[in-house]
Amino acid sequence: MSPNKKVQPTIFVIFGGTGDLNARKLTPALYHLFLDGQLPEQFAIIGTGRTPLSDEQFRTRLLDGINQFSRTGKADKKAWSDFAEHMVYQASDVQEATTYQQFSKRIKGYEKDWDTEANVIYYLAVAPEFFPVIAGNLAKSSLTADAERTRIVIEKPFGHDLESSRELNKLLGQIFTERQIYRIDHYLGKETVQNIMAFRFANALFEPLWNRNYIDHVQISVTEQLGVGERSGYYDGAGALRDMIQNHLLQLLCLVAMEPPVDFTADEVRNRKVDVLRAMRRFAPEDVRESAVRGQYGDGWMEGKQVPGYREEPGANPTSNTETFAAVKFFVDNWRWQGVPFYVRTGKRLHRSASIITVQFKDVPHCIFPAETAESWQQNRLIISIQPEMSIRLQVQAKRPGLDMMLNTVDMVFDYKGTYTSQAPEAYETLLLDTMLGDQTLFMRGDQVEAAWDLIMPILNSWQGRASQSFPNYSADSWGPEVAEALIARDGFHWFTLPLNGKH
Structure with a gap:
């Protein structure tokens, strides 16, 4: 980590928001960063998945994940309440254009409320076959235009073999610069x-x-x-x-x-x-x-x-x-x-x-x-x-x-x-x-x-x-x-x- 950098206002869009990875790892990690004062004052987490849920139902699911998997034990009620205010849910189909139009609307809304541009991180906590679909639709919806502020995070596997990894890298390279692509290996x-x-x-x-x-x-x-x-x-x-x-x-x-x-x-x-x-x-x-x-x-x-x-x-x-x-x-x-x-x-x-x-x-x-x-x-x-x-x-x-x-x-x-x-x-x-x-x-x-x-x-x-x-x-x-x-x-x-x- 770079010790002298300050975290800018950030919006997380988590594809696979109702999945196991988000419940076990991502939300507990973001919650601990919040407790440690590492998140910026202005941040938002948009979870997305096919399951219809209200914001409150989504937050309750993730609270259960915190209580089970957090390294610090069950969540403090006040701290969780303050953190959960930054979380919303959007039921969506990653193959539909309207999904990305809704993301665009939400992102612009946050930036207007904060009166500043935000870094936007698209986290693909989904099966590998959806990587090209999501990346392509983000590009079509002009959600990747700002190379300085837009990032994409991809979980392994990065391809199934040499040929498929080259194809994935080629596709991502047509949409993002290498500086925007974060291939995550938790080890x-x-x-x-x-x-x-x-x-x-x-x-x-x-x-x-x-x-x-x-x-x-x-x-x-x-x-x-x-x-x-x-x-x-x-x-x-x-x-x-x-x-x-x-x-x-x-x-x-x-x-x-x-x-x-x-x-x-x-x-x-x-x-x-x-x-x-x-x-x-x-x-x-x-x-x-x-x-x-x-x-x-x-x-x-x-x-x-x-x-x-x-x-x-x-x-x-x-x-x-x-x-x-x-x-x-x-x-x-x-x-x-x-x-x-x-x-x-x-x-x-x-x-x-x-x-x-x-x-x-x-x-x-x-x-x-x-x-x-x-x-x-x-x-x-x-x-x-x-x-x-x-x-x-x-x-x-x-x-x-x-x-x-x-x-x-x-x-x-x-x-x-x-x-x-x-x-x-x-x-x-x-x-x-x-x-x-x-x-x-x-x-x-x-x-x-x-x-x-x-x-x-x-x-x-x-x-x-x-x-x-x-x-x-x-x-x-x-x-x-x-x-x-x-x-x-x-x-x-x-x-x-x-x-x-x-x-x-």
Whole structure:
């Protein structure tokens, strides 16, 4: 976020205003920004959807969302009342021209009442097939004419593959400038993710070691206990590779591997991320079997309850070939990282929900201690825990108390809860505020999206072209299929998991 900028009068138009995303994330985020005094005095939120609702019914629905999902608990009656006055609802069909005429009328009305021009943010919290429809109708209704004040926010997925992402970028580029397009990836708004850059580039200690001379390998692991549940209709056309690796995990990899930017401006930071994606080794068809593995969960027990396999989930295809687990070994072919493997994995119905980046350093070149002194010897590790614990820990070797020289691993820990008393903002709070400020540092650029799709297309094509004969190949409450362990074990490593209490 840009600390010296002031938020201008703003109008939010939320397409999908009655949807789950608005109830769980968007309105709670805007409400917290309001509580923290981050919203301008003059702001309005226009929710829109097909369901006929009065303004009061709309507000009541969203109050229920606040009470369920707010990080601060149930809403304060006075604060909610003051906030809700800025919210209205418009029942509409996004395909009808009259919908956009009504938006235009409302926007002009607010600007007349405020006696100033406002920034207008169109938030597309809808299914991807409506992105072109809404963008096109906004243009036809002259609602995008002011490039300085109009912005559009698009939720992932940004396309279904490389070709569709190019088509979407081309369409948006005909209507908006790149400065107006905010492709939102909520992972980039998380506090610990933002701290990767601060940790690397604000300290002299680590950057000199941040290269192939000192780093053995990197792991990026995002695991989930939940299954697909009611989302099987969407998920069956996506899968773990599209749903998580193409966006979230590759963005985390870029933050770890990027070169130091010249400054903290949006395009400079994003240029360095694109450099990483372009330097990543492409997969030939014959490489996919060696470098990428997939899995699909079967039934099992999670926390004492029996859960169904993916193919038995409500609405799922009983013969589905969709992967619910994916692990890939990447290489970044440049001077800094040549030969250093980056292992990424993600999956559903796994033993624990956690997002962890592990940087394992090379061993000391010569150990002076006798073998018996180092019964728990391990290489130094830097562990960045994004969730559920928010921490950065450096694991080093130290002498155990006692008369003998015995070494063991100890942790040097920066823990958010132990260091700061204030509650960290949710990712959407950061991203929505940056949208209002016009700061695109934490948002995906069009060429970034296409470079990420280009990288994984050989894997997608290979997996779609041959059905897995082993699905389901891992049970619920496991750490995934055995082939994922084999992927990393072939190189002499193993997947790292942080203990529940962060201790050994």
